[in-house]
Amino acid sequence: xxxxxxxxxxxxxxxxxxxxxxxxxxxxxxxxxxxxxxxxxxxxxxxxxxxxxxxxxxxxxxxxxxxxxxxxxxxxxxxxxxxxxxxxxxxxxxxxxxxxxxxxxxxxxxxxxxxxxxxxxxxxxxxxxxxxxxxxxxxxxxxxxxxxxxxxxxxxxxxxxxxxxxxxxxxxxxxxxxxxxxxxxxxxxxxxxxxxxxxxxxxxxxxxxxxxxxxxxxxxxxxxxxxxxxxxxxxxxxxxxxxxxxxxxxxxxxxxxxxxxxxxxxxxxxxxxxxxxxxxxxxxxxxxxxxxxxxxxxxxxxxxxxx
Amino acid sequence: xxxxxxxxxxxxxxxxxxxxxxxxxxxxxxxxxxxxxxxxxxxxxxxxxxxxxxxxxxxxxxxxxxxxxxxxxxxxxxxxxxxxxxxxxxxxxxxxxxxxxxxxxxxxxxxxxxxxxxxxxxxxxxxxxxxxxxxxxxxxxxxxxxxxxxxxxxxxxxxxxxxxxxxxxxxxxxxxxxxxxxxxxxxxxxxxxxxxxxxxxxxxxxxxxxxxxxxxxxxxxxxxxxxxxxxxxxxxxxxxxxxxxxxxxxxxxxxxxxxxxxxxxxxxxxxxxxxxxxxxxxxxxxxxxxxxxxxxx
Numbered sequence: 229x230x231x232x233x234x235x236x237x238x239x240x241x242x243x244x245x246x247x248x249x250x251x252x253x254x255x256x257x258x259x260x261x262x263x264x265x266x267x268x269x270x271x272x273x274x275x276x277x278x279x280x281x282x283x284x285x286x287x288x289x290x291x292x293x294x295x296x297x298x299x300x301x302x303x304x305x306x307x308x309x310x311x312x313x314x315x316x317x318x319x320x321x322x323x324x325x326x327x328x329x330x331x332x333x334x335x336x337x338x339x340x341x342x343x344x345x346x347x348x349x350x351x352x353x354x355x356x357x358x359x360x361x362x363x364x365x366x367x368x369x370x371x372x373x374x375x376x377x378x379x380x381x382x383x384x385x386x387x388x389x390x391x392x393x394x395x396x397x398x399x400x401x402x403x404x405x406x407x408x409x410x411x412x413x414x415x416x417x418x419x420x421x422x423x424x425x426x427x428x429x430x431x432x433x434x435x436x437x438x439x440x441x442x443x444x445x446x447x448x449x450x451x452x453x454x455x456x457x458x459x460x461x462x463x464x465x466x467x468x469x470x471x472x473x474x475x476x477x478x479x480x481x482x483x484x485x486x487x488x489x490x491x492x493x494x495x496x497x498x499x500x501x502x503x504x505x506x507x508x509x510x511x512x513x514x515x516x517x518x519x520x521x522x523x524x525x526x527x528x529x530x531x532x533x534x535x
Numbered sequence: 536x537x538x539x540x541x542x543x544x545x546x547x548x549x550x551x552x553x554x555x556x557x558x559x560x561x562x563x564x565x566x567x568x569x570x571x572x573x574x575x576x577x578x579x580x581x582x583x584x585x586x587x588x589x590x591x592x593x594x595x596x597x598x599x600x601x602x603x604x605x606x607x608x609x610x611x612x613x614x615x616x617x618x619x620x621x622x623x624x625x626x627x628x629x630x631x632x633x634x635x636x637x638x639x640x641x642x643x644x645x646x647x648x649x650x651x652x653x654x655x656x657x658x659x660x661x662x663x664x665x666x667x668x669x670x671x672x673x674x675x676x677x678x679x680x681x682x683x684x685x686x687x688x689x690x691x692x693x694x695x696x697x698x699x700x701x702x703x704x705x706x707x708x709x710x711x712x713x714x715x716x717x718x719x720x721x722x723x724x725x726x727x728x729x730x731x732x733x734x735x736x737x738x739x740x741x742x743x744x745x746x747x748x749x750x751x752x753x754x755x756x757x758x759x760x761x762x763x764x765x766x767x768x769x770x771x772x773x774x775x776x777x778x779x780x781x782x783x784x785x786x787x788x789x790x791x792x793x794x795x796x797x798x799x800x801x802x803x804x805x806x807x808x809x810x811x812x813x814x815x816x817x818x819x820x821x822x823x824x825x826x827x828x829x830x831x832x
Binding site for chain 1: 590594597598600601602603604605606607608609610613614616617620621623624627640641644645664669670722723724726727728730731734819820822823824827829830831832
């Protein structure tokens, strides 16, 4: 009982729980699930953008994109490492992902159809991810909080690069401007869905807020994201496909329409445009690489024996 | 901390973006004048040769992104591809500048046709993750390409062209790591399981037929070597053989006993005569850039 009281005291005081500290099983399980889902999202998220590396229309954009996708692999690595401090195993988590037993962010189940999508993902999708993730830099579990600081720094750099690509494209030909607007039209609603269902329908929020694993509700973060994105859209010269989007002086916030939650749940349940493709791609890479991992393990074991 | 971006801003005027770019130019301060007595056209083509090796090989390596056997390896292969892409950009920029025909790195990368590319054929063939190879073939090519390129860049640091010398000095550090990475994997795969050893042997056999081409001296290479700005690749063979033998011996592997792929009427990659693979690679790499004339990226 003393251990539990100490845990609650540390969390309530906004101090960090570290791997060797006592923690409730529920806290450990919730964290493993949340961090693993985040790690899976980074790894699956390599695919939609990786789709354009070979076709990037300038060498500078190719370098930026390849570096960005590489960063995502790095984020996945440190997040999986954070789950290992909680007793999880990276290989097992990967099995769960490729068998469809653990989820990743649904946003990556949408296709990237033009090069403008690369910029829009940087601006809107990474922007939404940053809104979600910045509060996690102060989350109660130390290794997660520290990983998130680094992830957020890099995400924010990616966002800047994405927006800069769009600014450049908007200064180009009419065909390019149309391409940017068309990509914004496709990604706006899915990006709003990245904050999860409305608070009234969100099951895990209360306990997670108490544990300081989550620090703001879905609707709070969604509002913040809309408020930040509208001025950026104006500066860029694009519009969001929402007739209800308008400044509300009384609230001091933008009003906006309701995302299509039916579509959201469809994609979550596996019926999105790319769900099967993304998991299959990851499964194939994992299985094709099995003999290489086995070889590395066998070689290390032989070396150890010889030493 | 109500604004997510404010929390990340460091010394920036732009509150809605976190972190500045703060990049420095790789070759800042280097004298870009072509040394006197050096033929501009010859030097430009030589820069294309070394730049195209890096560009086309980088394009191949980047195909592994999100497909590597392990996340650490995904990061490593992307890193190597990025290093080579960086070298390619500096070399193509130098080629464009020396050529003086109002082209830039992107015009050279995206608007030339197959026969204008000067890379060796080993850079362009599919060694995996496509059907032309696998991870072991990829490692075999990395060992061969990086051993060749490291020896070349080490000599090139003494080039009379200060730009090539600076590019080489930067590249030596990078490619030394590429070679080390490849050598370690050759040891692991050859000494891992029976299956991985078979794959490693097969991988070396796949790439070995293209090795002689790396050391065949083209007239342009002979000319730049003579002028003191470039390297005659034939002079790299002994060092290459020594390094390869050392790695293969440590891995308890024999040199592949396979025939070389001949040149076509004496002409190969350095002359713009390629394998069938390059056309597809370029079609994919170039189509967005070519389909939107006048666009800015």
